[in-house]
Amino acid sequence: MKPTTEKFKEKSSSTLHDLKIQENLSGLYSGFYKARLDVSSATDNWEQMQDQARLIKEHTLDNLHHYLEMLESKVVENGGNVYFADTAADAGSYVLDLAKSRGVKTVVKSKSMLSEEMSLNQRLEDEGIEPVETDLGEYIVQLAEETPYHIIAPAIHKSSGEVAELFSEKIGTDSGLDIEDLTEVARKQLRQKFIEADMGITGGNFLVADTGTLTLVTNEGNGRMCTSLPKIHVAVVGMEKVIPSMADLGLFLRLLIRSATGQWMSSYVTTTSGPKKEGDIDGPEEFHLVVVDNGRSDILANPELREALYCLRCGACLNACPVYRKVGGHSYGWVYPGPIGAVVTPMLTGLSKGKDLPFASSLCGACKEACPVKIDIPRMLLYMRSELSEGKDYPEEISVGIIDRALHRIGGYVLANAKLSAAIHGIGSKFAKVFFRNRLPLPPSWSKHRELPNLPDQTFTQLWGKYRSEGE
Numbered sequence: 001m002k003p004t005t006e007k008f009k010e011k012s013s014s015t016l017h018d019l020k021i022q023e024n025l026s027g028l029y030s031g032f033y034k035a036r037l038d039v040s041s042a043t044d045n046w047e048q049m050q051d052q053a054r055l056i057k058e059h060t061l062d063n064l065h066h067y068l069e070m071l072e073s074k075v076v077e078n079g080g081n082v083y084f085a086d087t088a089a090d091a092g093s094y095v096l097d098l099a100k101s102r103g104v105k106t107v108v109k110s111k112s113m114l115s116e117e118m119s120l121n122q123r124l125e126d127e128g129i130e131p132v133e134t135d136l137g138e139y140i141v142q143l144a145e146e147t148p149y150h151i152i153a154p155a156i157h158k159s160s161g162e163v164a165e166l167f168s169e170k171i172g173t174d175s176g177l178d179i180e181d182l183t184e185v186a187r188k189q190l191r192q193k194f195i196e197a198d199m200g201i202t203g204g205n206f207l208v209a210d211t212g213t214l215t216l217v218t219n220e221g222n223g224r225m226c227t228s229l230p231k232i233h234v235a236v237v238g239m240e241k242v243i244p245s246m247a248d249l250g251l252f253l254r255l256l257i258r259s260a261t262g263q264w265m266s267s268y269v270t271t272t273s274g275p276k277k278e279g280d281i282d283g284p285e286e287f288h289l290v291v292v293d294n295g296r297s298d299i300l301a302n303p304e305l306r307e308a309l310y311c312l313r314c315g316a317c318l319n320a321c322p323v324y325r326k327v328g329g330h331s332y333g334w335v336y337p338g339p340i341g342a343v344v345t346p347m348l349t350g351l352s353k354g355k356d357l358p359f360a361s362s363l364c365g366a367c368k369e370a371c372p373v374k375i376d377i378p379r380m381l382l383y384m385r386s387e388l389s390e391g392k393d394y395p396e397e398i399s400v401g402i403i404d405r406a407l408h409r410i411g412g413y414v415l416a417n418a419k420l421s422a423a424i425h426g427i428g429s430k431f432a433k434v435f436f437r438n439r440l441p442l443p444p445s446w447s448k449h450r451e452l453p454n455l456p457d458q459t460f461t462q463l464w465g466k467y468r469s470e471g472e
């Protein structure tokens with residue numbers, strides 16, 4: 001998927017004016033957000049669970065090499081194959097070569113954000129192989145030729161009426177179908193594809209190192225169909241998804257599922273450890289695990305940002321974020337939207353190209369509060385802002401605009417100098433009184449939707465000095 005992060009302002013502005021999308025997005029707060037709060041507060045020791053999971057993640061990433069080697073040897077012992085891909089392109093080439101060598105014509109896919117990083121559907125189609133998304137939300141966005149809007153609810157921006165129109169246009173069904181009928185239509189279409197497919201491609205929520213087990217969480221059972229019906233199962237998974245032991249899995253499943261949808265447990269949790277063995281009545285003949293880096297090593301090497309790799313991809317920070325709930329998923333311009341996307345996307349696709357994303361936050365802290373592994377997203381956003389102000393860039397060397405850099409430098413100098421800052425405030429407030437009726441001259445994009453209080457006559461420093469001298 002080609003990043004369009006530089007269009008954040010343009011896209012978010014058009015989403016803000018799209019009343020239909022605004023209405024559809026409002027369901028996130030009353031739905032997922034409230035359900036997560038209810039179930040987490042009803043869970044004994046929720047906070048201890050969060051702390052424990054965070055410690056396990058920290059330990060695993062500190063010893064990632066060790067656990068990846070353990071995982072590899074277990075998967076091979078179970079009869080599977082493991083391929084470590086440095087880049088998304090490399091991972092895609094492995095999957096394509098495999099599909100071509102086995103004469104694959106149709107692939108059924110279970111939801112995988114990583115396959116979006118790889119532009120896998122496009123690459124399969126370019127080779128004449130039909131990819132079929134089997135998660136209902138993903139199926140809808142594939143029919144609409146769009147990209148997912150939300151980590152766990154890819155078609156959240158569409159109402160049932162819009163989906164009925166889409167099905168009518170693409171499949172020829174009645175445009176007045178309700179949700180139940182639409183689901184039934186999708187089920188029939190997909191059932192046939194499951195039977196025809198020669199390859200199933202999935203992501204993975206967790207990779208258990210000590211047993212070589214891939215774990216998938218779904219509510220539709222499509223993950224289980226993708227892993228058991230086709231002759232070949234390929235899992236493409238980011239290297240940060242490893243957890244040390246089967247004994248840790250229960251903890252992570254509870255945190256993930258309760259934070260994602262507010263369910264106590266999802267309808268399907270699939271654990272699979274390689275191809276079918278002698279005597280098994282179903283399962284794939286071949287299993288390939290593709291463990292993908294694609295820039296994750298750079299995040300790991302950065303002590304300020306490495307905790308972004310603790311992410312379970314539950315989507316709770318998106319539902320909690322007042323910015324995401326207004327600007328929606330497509331504004332962020334790449335695979336990962338919302339607060340965690342604002343950290344991960346610039347790291348993986350280019351800090352200067354995604355320079356608006358670290359600023360797409362009010363720093364209210366709702367994302368950190370919602371996160372099941374307490375990832376400190378606001379701290380990382382501030383860090384990235386400071387990196388940008390100093391003209392840093394990664395992973396590619398693209399320089400930040402000279403005006404941006406000069407403004408940040410001037411701002412930094414003024415704020416670091418109390419006397420200069422107070423003098424500028426004094427001049428600014430007099431100027432504002434005369435020319436702007438005592439209000440700050442904000443750009444129209446700010447002043448259109450909010451009002452700031454009048455400027456005070458004295459700065460905090462002046463008031464503090466006055467009160468202190470009065471108290472003495």
Ligand code: SF4
Pocket residue numbers: 259310311312313314315316317318340367370371372373374375
């Ligand atoms: S950062 Fe935390 S809340 Fe956001 S998706 Fe990742 S695990 Fe979930």
